[in-house]
Amino acid sequence: MVERGEKELHAPTLAAAITALDGERRIARLLPRSTSHNPDAPPAGAHDET
Template structure:
């Protein structure tokens, strides 16, 4: 079986990679909480509980970047990484869906 070839991620520092991973973790949890897309309160509750730990990890990743002197966020590079990691679809779950047509 042939494995699909994915484009390589842009060169990131370890801290930038952690920042992206933690950011997407937060986005995923907020998407699961989204009342316009949810199906049950228990799933939303579990996502809200997990959101706290993901937010702490995101804060820690940014603090580490700052402590290491990484004071710039290279938005274009990080946006490329987000796109390659399916960030647009994942972030889309946070939005309110368009009204259903009848």
């Protein structure tokens, strides 16, 4: 921005960027940390009925 000679922030662009970053942060809190998937594993919370 400074390299382009811009001196003022465009409020709508800044608001959209902050909203996007906030959404990414919220999604990261909800998603499991591990991205590996084992198709043979039982569903989360499933109990063995044997």
